[in-house]
């Protein structure tokens with residue numbers, strides 16, 4: 001049999017790219033007849049992608065290659081709302097991806113392209129793939145919860161003619177067949193409700209249904225209800241939960257910065273430290289920073305706090321003078337118990353025995369990582385589908401403490417409300433509590449996450465089913 005080549009099209013954001021590369025590595029390791037080519041589309045603001053791609057070619061994996069896609073001439077994506085920028089940016093590259101892929105097959109006649117594996121932001125490639133007679137699968141680097149909501153919103157509109165505008169009422173609730181509880185409209189991704197974004201939401205739902213399968217970075221034991229009900233819905237292509245796909249080989253522990261952080265943790269007692277980290281765009285307004293500081297000081301727990309300014313246009317920045325934004329005297333008073341850092345080697349920290357709780361923005365990768373290491377979370381989402389993830393973790397799964405499930409940064413910088421120190425403090429105490437039900441459930445799901453990807457585990461078996469389906473074409 002000819003070797004089967006898979007073309008991966010990730011969105012140019014690190015969380016998406018790393019998750020896709022990990023999926024590629026897992027597929028390749030499972031079947032020797034598979035090769036993967038990862039299309040690299042670069043966003044004008046380089047968000048770490050260039051150095052990551054370099055690190056891939058410096059540590060080559062057999063049968064895994066990258067294919068640089070020339071930039072598109074079209075800049076029309078820039079004039080659209082920030083919710084639609086990524087989608088339209090990917091769309092402007094459809095022709096360039098096609099030309100590169102066609103050139104690749106001409107150059108090597110023995111190549112048989114078996115499938116496109118597309119990021120959800122790349123569903124605009126599906127029609128092009130059809131023209132080339134190649135089937136598409138979508139890979140969601142987020143959870144099945146998000147996939148379920150997107151499919152449901154589109155079904156409501158297309159099959160029941162119900163407009164998404166109805167959910168702008170902050171008290172509205174939705175009955176979604178993939179969720180056990182009513183879903184509060186205020187945890188829906190903001191994008192689904194604004195004008196350009198709701199069009200893309202519809203398009204997503206429609207395009208997902210045209211694929212050969214939906215691959216999700218989750219495992220059935222974590223999101224059992226949503227995964228099983230999606231699989232039982234015959235209007236949806238097969239769903240393959242194949243996660244967690246995490247980059248565990250390198251935990252970012254090698255830099256001097258990381259060594260210093262880990263040394264500090266080494267001196268703290270088992271499960272005593274609360275870790276706060278809010279992802280790539282996770283800055284807070286200064287008033288909120290002060291409330292968090294007061295909460296930490298009064299909670300009495302040692303803390304490791306990744307504190308960063310609101311990120312601007314792809315630039316990672318750092319506070320130059322922490323005294324300017326923290327309460328007077330805070331740094332002296334907490335010098336024995338707390339450590340404030342900028343960038344955090346998140347995996348290395350979560351895997352450290354001293355860490356007992358994680359205050360998180362609920363990006364999907366962060367959720368999978370904290371589950372993998374059995375660290376209970378307190379949820380503080382800010383954008384994209386993070387509010388929905390927080391709702392799922394707290395209400396559907398009972399795996400997290402809710403700090404502020406519907407917290408919203410509008411335009412990533414302004415927020416609607418300030419969460420007060422007293423509330424933050426009590427939630428931190430709750431998540432750090434010894435022997436709580438949440439802590440027990442998280443310990444259980446930690447074991448299940450490892451079993452899922454081990455030989456004969458649920459995700460292992462699903463990946464085998466996926467490979468069979470890919471090779472059957």
Ligand SMILES: *[C@@H]1O[C@H](CO)[C@@H](O)[C@H](O)[C@H]1NC(C)=O
Nearest residue numbers: 018055059247249250251252
């Ligand atoms: C992921 O793992 C690879 C090794 O397979 C490593 O070289 C790379 O630096 C890791 N990337 C990140 C972002 O952790």
Ligand SMILES: *[C@@H]1O[C@H](CO)[C@@H](O)[C@H](O)[C@H]1NC(C)=O
Nearest residue numbers: 451453454455456457460461
């Ligand atoms: C997985 O299943 C196969 C077939 O049933 C069996 O031969 C193998 O020993 C199992 N492996 C593990 C680690 O349980």
